Amino acid sequence: MNSKILMIVGDYGEDLEIYFPFQALTLLGFQVDAVCPQKKKQDKVKTAVHDFRDGDQTYMESRGHDFTINADFPQDPSQYAGLVLPGGRAPEYLRLHDEVLVVVEHFLKEKKPIVAVCHGIQLLTAVGGLEGKKLTCYPACKFEVTKQGGVYEKVGYDEVVVDGNIVTSPAWPGHANAFREFVKLLGVTITHK
Template sequence: MAAKKILMLVGDYVEDYEVMVPFQALQMVGHTVHAVCPNKKAGDFVRTAIHDFEGDQTYSEKPGHNFVLNFDFAQVKAEDYDALVVPGGRSPEYLRLNAAVLELVQAFDDAKKPIAAVCHGPQLLAAAGILNGRECAAYPACGPDVEMAGGRYVELDVAAVHVEGNLVTAPAWPAHPAWLAGFLTLLGTKITL
């Protein structure tokens, strides 16, 4: 397997686990991951938030870590990458207002490159207009975003994944094992023991 080059789109208050775990796991198996944020460069950081499920009507939110970016957003070109990762948290909510971010998402999808989005990440896919006629899992509160974008929201157990074509989506970070496994399959990554 040849190592892949993966782009990760993040912003302030990205969900802590949803950025840290895939960033580290994808590098662990040999891939290059560039984590970028609009208007920021390598060495800058974004703040993360820890979302937990503690019996309330929705998740709780606590301060997370400072996540250091390792590439400049201004230098990103979709054609230089093999795949895209969109973590959840609050960042997709406002990243979807950035035309350059939407163009990147559209370019990855037009090229049929693997796109992995988790939790609130599908808000960015919906805003980019790539969900029409497609199935997509997401955090339940994002189901209306998927449907208003012409997609079909797939309700899953919090630890499950949905794969359709080049999209790998899941409801939240408890799905990391299944979500990352689905993404690695699309990437052609084989792990042998």
């Protein structure tokens, strides 16, 4: 089994959507390369914390932690078994980098496992090729999904949608379910004795 996972991060990505997958996948024995275009290994990205309050029309944002990039942006994405796309504000500008789109397109074309949480879907919609795919995301991004021919599924924030090689969830409360499905696609079975 290839144990290398690529995670694309950027400034003001959602704190939990960066830290949780990095730590959880590392715990399971994967090598998670967290990369950012125009940043090098040991550079940092700033994260943001998004919280949901009853009655608010959208999430509230505050400054999170600094997260250290642990690898340079790959020239060859074929070395990776899976792709993690956290949300937050980072995806809206990460999709402006051609090298990011090339990597995302590689995973889509090769049908390798992808997990996109919240606004992470924006990196998939920027590439296209989602016609007929059932997907979910933060509700504000649903129009990007439908404009690319995807089928938006409205689910709870702690739920996921799996369609082929793509796992999506609307927000960080869905992490446990999203990453359980993602590692299944990677060929990992977790058992308890």
